[in-house]
Amino acid sequence: MDAGMLQYVFPNDTHAHWTLMIVIYPYITGVVAGAFIVSALAHVFKVQSLMPVAKFALIFALSWLLFVTAPLLNHLGQPQRALNMLFTPNYVGPSMMAGFGYIYMSYSILLIFEILIIYRYELVLLKERSNGLKKVIYDVLTLWTNDKSIEGRKFDHKVAFVLAAIGIPLASSLHGYVGFIFGAVKTVEWWFTPLMPIIFLLSASVSGIAGMILFYILIKKFTNKVDEIQTDTIKTLVKLLWTFFIFDFLFEMLEIAVHAYGGTQGWHHVSGLLSGPLAWSFWTMQVTTLSIIPFFILGYLSLVKVSRKVLLIVAPIVSLMLLIQVLFMRWNVVIGGQLLAKSERGFATYHPLMFEKEGILVTAIMLIAPIVTLWLLSKIFPLWESPCDKELLH
Amino acid sequence: MNVKVTQEIIDSNRRTFIDKVIKGTIGGSLMLMIPMSSKLFGEVLSEEATLKNTINPMNLKANYCFMVDVSACIGCGNCCVADRKENNVPEGQYRTWVERYVIDMMNQIYVDSPNGGEKGYANTPLHETIKEVKEAFFVPKLCNMCDEPSCTQVCPVAATFTTPDGFVLVDKEHCVACGYCIQACPYGVRFINEETKTADKCTWCYHRVRKGKLPACVNACPTGARKFGDLNDPQSEVFKIYHSASRLRVLKKDLGNEPQLYYINLHEEVV
Numbered sequence: 001m002d003a004g005m006l007q008y009v010f011p012n013d014t015h016a017h018w019t020l021m022i023v024i025y026p027y028i029t030g031v032v033a034g035a036f037i038v039s040a041l042a043h044v045f046k047v048q049s050l051m052p053v054a055k056f057a058l059i060f061a062l063s064w065l066l067f068v069t070a071p072l073l074n075h076l077g078q079p080q081r082a083l084n085m086l087f088t089p090n091y092v093g094p095s096m097m098a099g100f101g102y103i104y105m106s107y108s109i110l111l112i113f114e115i116l117i118i119y120r121y122e123l124v125l126l127k128e129r130s131n132g133l134k135k136v137i138y139d140v141l142t143l144w145t146n147d148k149s150i151e152g153r154k155f156d157h158k159v160a161f162v163l164a165a166i167g168i169p170l171a172s173s174l175h176g177y178v179g180f181i182f183g184a185v186k187t188v189e190w191w192f193t194p195l196m197p198i199i200f201l202l203s204a205s206v207s208g209i210a211g212m213i214l215f216y217i218l219i220k221k222f223t224n225k226v227d228e229i230q231t232d233t234i235k236t237l238v239k240l241l242w243t244f245f246i247f248d249f250l251f252e253m254l255e256i257a258v259h260a261y262g263g264t265q266g267w268h269h270v271s272g273l274l275s276g277p278l279a280w281s282f283w284t285m286q287v288t289t290l291s292i293i294p295f296f297i298l299g300y301l302s303l304v305k306v307s308r309k310v311l312l313i314v315a316p317i318v319s320l321m322l323l324i325q326v327l328f329m330r331w332n333v334v335i336g337g338q339l340l341a342k343s344e345r346g347f348a349t350y351h352p353l354m355f356e357k358e359g360i361l362v363t364a365i366m367l368i369a370p371i372v373t374l375w376l377l378s379k380i381f382p383l384w385e386s387p388c389d390k391e392l393l394h
Numbered sequence: 395m396n397v398k399v400t401q402e403i404i405d406s407n408r409r410t411f412i413d414k415v416i417k418g419t420i421g422g423s424l425m426l427m428i429p430m431s432s433k434l435f436g437e438v439l440s441e442e443a444t445l446k447n448t449i450n451p452m453n454l455k456a457n458y459c460f461m462v463d464v465s466a467c468i469g470c471g472n473c474c475v476a477d478r479k480e481n482n483v484p485e486g487q488y489r490t491w492v493e494r495y496v497i498d499m500m501n502q503i504y505v506d507s508p509n510g511g512e513k514g515y516a517n518t519p520l521h522e523t524i525k526e527v528k529e530a531f532f533v534p535k536l537c538n539m540c541d542e543p544s545c546t547q548v549c550p551v552a553a554t555f556t557t558p559d560g561f562v563l564v565d566k567e568h569c570v571a572c573g574y575c576i577q578a579c580p581y582g583v584r585f586i587n588e589e590t591k592t593a594d595k596c597t598w599c600y601h602r603v604r605k606g607k608l609p610a611c612v613n614a615c616p617t618g619a620r621k622f623g624d625l626n627d628p629q630s631e632v633f634k635i636y637h638s639a640s641r642l643r644v645l646k647k648d649l650g651n652e653p654q655l656y657y658i659n660l661h662e663e664v665v
Contacts, residue, residue: 006521008505010535010582011488017573017586077571077591081551084570090552097574098550186649187544187580342582344665345505 007346016338016350019358021071023334024366026178026200027207027327028068031370033175034208035061036111036167038237043118043164049236053216056383058115060212063374065108070366075358096181107167107174114163116141117156119381122388124148137380175204182333189266190273190337195255202248207326209241210319215374217316219383228384231308234315235301242298245322249291252329269344277347278336286332290325294318454558457625460598460609461632461642462534463658466619469494469532474512476614480599484588489596490536490611495663496520497529503663533664534620536611537562537583537596538645538653545575545584554593560654561600566592580646581653598622 035057041047042054050057073079086105089098124146127138176197182188183196213234220229256274259267274282297318301311339347353359469492477483477490492511496504504521511532520527543562546554553568554575564575569592576584576593587594599609603622607613612620623630635658636642643660644653657664 006504006506008493008507011491011507011510012576012585013582017576072572075572077573077586078569081568081570084568085550088551088568090546090549092552093547093549095548095550095552095574097548097572101550181574185544185548185577187578338577342580342665343505 008343009341009346009348010343013342013348015348016335018334018338019075019350020352020360020363021075021358021366023327023330024363025068025071025075026175026204026334027330028064028071028366028370029178030175030200030204030207030326030330031064031211032061032068032107032111032208033171033201033204034206034210035064035212036171036208037205038209038212038240040164040168040171041240043160044168047236049230049232051389052230052233052385053212053237055118055381055385055389056216057212058111058118059377059381059383060215060374061208062111062115063377064211064370065111066373067366067370068104070369071363074362074366096177096184100177100181103170103174103177107170110163110167110170114160114167115381116143117160117163120145120156121148121153122382122386125388126382134380141380172201176201178204182337185337187342188337188340189270190340191333193255193259195251196333199248199251199255202244202251203326203329205244206241206248206322209237209244210322210326213237213241213319214316214323215371217312226312229312231311234311238298238311238315239302241319241322242295242302245291245295245298249295252291253287265344269340273336273340273347277339277349278332281328282332282336286325286328290321290328294321294325297321453624455626456559458539458560458598458603458654459623459625459632459636460536460539460612460655461621461635461658462655462660463619463621464531464533464661464664465659466617467492467532467534468617468619469511469515470616471512471514472614472616473534473611473620474510476610477596478512480602480610481597482589483594487585487588487594489583489594490534493533493535493664494518495529495531495533495661496524496527497663498524499526499528501528529661531661533657533660534611535581535583536655537598538581538651538655539598541652541654542650544578544580544649544651548574548578550574557600561598561603562595563597563600564593564595566590566594569593580649580651 038050039054039057039061042050042057069082073082076082085095085098085101089095089101091098120142123138123142125148127135127142127146130138179197179200182191182200183193185191216237217229217234220226259270297314300306301314301318306314335350339350341348352363354361356362471492474488474490474492481489483489488510490510491507493505493507494511494515498504504524506518506521508518511534515532539560539562541560543554543556546552546556546562549555550572551568551570553566553570554562554564556562566587571586571592573586573593576586579595584593584595586592599607599611602609609620609622612622621631621635623632625633625636627633636656640658641660642656642658644656645665646653
C-alpha cells in the first residue's frame with residue numbers, strides 16, 4: 001500500500017451487508033453443537049462424571065436450536081421465500097447456504113427424537129402424575145404410549161445410543177459447515193482459509209461447554225440447590241473446556257501466523273484491518289482479555305486442586321468470558337471480513353444502531369430468547385438426572 | 395485602380411478568413427469545453443442501431459463481450475445517467491460507475507468516484523494533497539459477466555443464474571435477498587435494491603440486447619469507450635479488437651472467475 005493513498009471503496013461496498021444477525025447466527029449454532037458434544041460424551045462414551053448434565057445438555061441444545069433461524073429470517077430481504085432453499089435449492093453450484101438448510105433440518109429432527117427417546121420413560125411417569133393441559137402435552141410427547149416395561153426401556157436405550165452416535169458427526173458437520181459458508185468465499189481474504197471450518201467447530205465446542213458450565217451453576221444457584229452441583233461434573237467440564245479452547249485458540253492464531261509469515265498482498269490488506277478497524281475487538285478483546293487470561297485461569301482450575309467454593313465462583317466467570325470471546329470472534333470474522341473493501345484500498349464501515357431492524361436490541365432479544373425458552377422447556381422436561389435414569393444400570 | 399480594388403478584395407477576404415478561423419476555433423473549443431447535458435447526448439444518440447446489423451437477437455450461440463477502452467473514457471458520466479434511467483436504479487445504488495484515478499509525481503495513487511461519477515468530473519476538484527499530476531484516467535466499472543461466476547455458485551435458490559448466451563442475471567421473483575452473492579462478487583457490482591428488496595446488478599441491458607439494441611451505457615457513451623458485441627462475429631468491433639494487437643486485461647484475473655468484461659489500455663493500478 002502506498003502511503004498517503006486516498007481511501008476508496010466501491011460505491012455499493014461502503015457498508016457491511018451482513019449485520020449483527022449474521023454475527024449471532026453462527027454463535028447460536030455453535031452453542032447447539034457444543035452442548036450436544038457434552039451430551040454425546042455421556043450417552044455414547046459413557047463419561048460418568050458428565051451423566052448429571054447429560055439431559056440438561058440436550059435441552060440446553062434444543063433451546064438454542066429453536067432460534068438458529070431467527071436471525072437468518074430477520075436478515076432475509078424476502079423471508080417468505082426462505083423455504084425455497086429446501087424445496088428448490090441451487091444444486092448446480094452447489095450452494096453451501098442451501099446445504100446448511102438440510103443439515104440443520106436433519107440435526108433438528110435427530111435432536112428432537114433423541115430427546116423424546118431419552119425422556120420417554122420419565123415422561124410416561126410424569127404423565128401419570130399430571131392432568132389437564134400438561135397431561136395432553138405429555139401424551140403428545142410420549143406419542144400416546146404408556147409402556148413402562150424393562151424391554152421397552154432397553155430398546156429406548158439402544159435407539160438413544162445410536163441417535164447420539166449419529167449426532168456426533170452431524171452436530172460437528174452442522175457447525176463445521178457454518179465455517180465453510182465463510183471459509184469458501186474466495187473474495188474475502190480474511191475468510192478464505194481451510195482452517196475456517198475447524199476454527200468454527202472448535203469455537204462452537206468452547207461456547208457450548210462454557211454455556212453448560214455457566215447455566216448449570218446459575219440455575220442451581222437461582223433455585224437454591226447449590227448442594228446438588230456435582231464438583232466432579234464441573235471439573236470434567238472445565239478440563240474439557242480447557243482442551244477445546246487450547247485447540248481453538250491455537251488454530252485462530254495459526255491462521256494469522258501463516259498468513260503473516262507468507263506476507264502476500266492479501267495479508268497486507270488483512271494486517272491493515274487488524275491494526276485498524278479490528279484492533280480493539282480482535283487484539284485487545286478476543287485475543288488478550290478473553291483468550292490469554294481465560295487460558296491461564298482454566299489451566300489453574302484444571303491442574304491445581306481448588307476448593308469447591310472457588311471452583312463454583314471462578315468456573316462460571318471464566319465460562320462467561322469464553323462465551324463473550326466466541327461472540328467477539330464471530331464479530332471479528334463476520335464483520336471484519338466485510339470491512340475489507342473489495343477495492344483493496346481501504347475499509348467499509350458498520351455501526352449497528354440500537355433500534356433498527358437488525359440492530360442491537362433485536363440481537364439482545366434473540367440471545368436472551370433461548371434462555372427464556374430453556375426455562376419454559378424445564379417446565380416440561382426435568383433438566384437433571386432423575387432416580388429412574390440409574391435404574392437400568394443395576 | 396484595378397490593382398487597388400483587387401488589393402482591397404484580397405485584404406477583405408483575408409480579414410474575413412482570419413475572422414472565421416478565430417471564431418471557428420473559439421466556437422469549436424467552447425463546444426468541447428462546455429459539458430453537454432446528458433439529455434442532449436440522449437437525443438443525439440437515441441437513433442442507436444449502430445450495431446443492429448451485427449446483433450442477432452435470436453442468436454443464443456453468440457459470445458457477447460463488453461470492452462472498455464480506458465484511454466477513450468472522458469469521465470463525463472453519461473453512461474451512468476443512461477443506466478439509471480434505463481434500469482430504474484434507486485439513487486445511491488450503482489449498476490455501473492466511473493472511477494477517477496490520479497497518480498502524482500510521487501507515484502501515489504488517488505482514486506475516487508463521487509456519486510459513482512454520475513455527475514461527471516468537470517466540477518470535482520482533485521484531492522488537496524495532489525501537487526503535480528503525473529497521470530490521470532477514468533475507469534468505468536460494471537458487471538464482469540464472469541464465465542465462472544462466484545455469485546451464481548453461492549446463491550441458495552439459484553435465483554441468480556447464467557443464460558445460455560452467457561449473461562449472469564438475477565430473478566427478482568425468486569431471490570431471497572440473503573446477500574451471499576454480494577459477498578461472493580469480487581467486483582462489488584451487486585447490491586440489495588432498496589425498492590425491490592432483492593439482489594440487483596448490471597445486466598449488460600439484456601432486455602435491450604435481446605431486441606437487437608446496444609446496452610444503454612454503450613449507446614450513451616460519446617467517445618466509444620464502452621464497446622459491446624459478439625466475439626463470434628468477425629464483423630463486430632469487439633472481434634476486431636480481440637484479434638488485434640490491442641492490450642486487453644480483465645480485473646482480478648487470479649480469482650479465476652474468467653470475466654467477459656475486457657479493458658483496453660488498463661493500468662495495473664486498477665483493481
